[in-house]
Amino acid sequence: MLALEGTRRSLALQMSAIDAVSIILAEREEDAVLMVITLWSIWTKRNAVRDEVRGRRAEELARSIRIYANEISQTLRSPRSMRPIQRVRWQKPPEGFLKLKCDLSFIQESKTGSWGFLIHDHDGDVVMSGQGRINNVLSAFHAELIACLQGVQVASSLGIGKLILETDALNIQLAMQSQSFDVRPEGGLIEELKSFSRINFNEFVCNFLGRTGNRAAHVLASLGYGCIEGQALITSAIPDDVFVIVSDDLSGE
Secondary structure (H helix, E strand, O other): OOHHHHHHHHHHOOOOHHHOOOOOOHOOOOHHHHHHHHHHHHHHHHHHHHHHOOOHHHHHHHHHHHHHHHHHHHHOOOOOOOOOOOEEEOOOOOOEEEEEEEEEEEOOOOOEEEEEEEEOOOOEEEEEEEEEEEOOOOHHHHHHHHHHHHHHHHHOOOOOOEEEEEEOOHHHHHHHHHOOOOOOOOOHHHHHHHHHHHHHHHEEEEEEOOOOOOOOOOHHHHHHHHOOOOOOOEEEEOHHHHHHHHHHHOOOO
């Protein structure tokens, strides 16, 4: 423990990110995980203070770091079963429900992105789709939230009070299921999406769907770069290449 404390003090004195990473990688796996999570948590808390969001107290932060590090260490030690990779098939929603599939495209260098969504009825038919472009994007997570928000807003206008939101971004599902305020910069959008879904739908579910089951929304999102920011394309029609994917999804039912 004393050796680890000495390493932490040495880490705090580093001015170069490369030197800091070198120190972390030289530690035992459990200690390295703990150090990385600590740095990430401090950075998150700093962002919360910058954005005038109340952060957690020091003791709460330390406790959550320990719990998170322990969970990761247990996962790393767990034996991995060699299971064959199976293609995730898209499924129609139950009768009386709409199903919304969302996806994004994000370019880190230019901080630009695009989004796309498709809304299916219980027969699997696309009743509405949308695509658009966004500039000044914080992250891929930010772009994904915008895609979801655009989709649920259009879905609510169709007058059906039961919606299943499907996304291949697991962090979206986790954020929607969380009962606490998210201190990330995108936290405001998360709360907006939660509030809108709660107010406008009698039943709302957010499910994680693997990339192979979300291909149609992914292609539509890539086409969103062709739009002008602020002028989203919302229509009941879909491009031919997206139609082919939708038809393939339905054929697997």
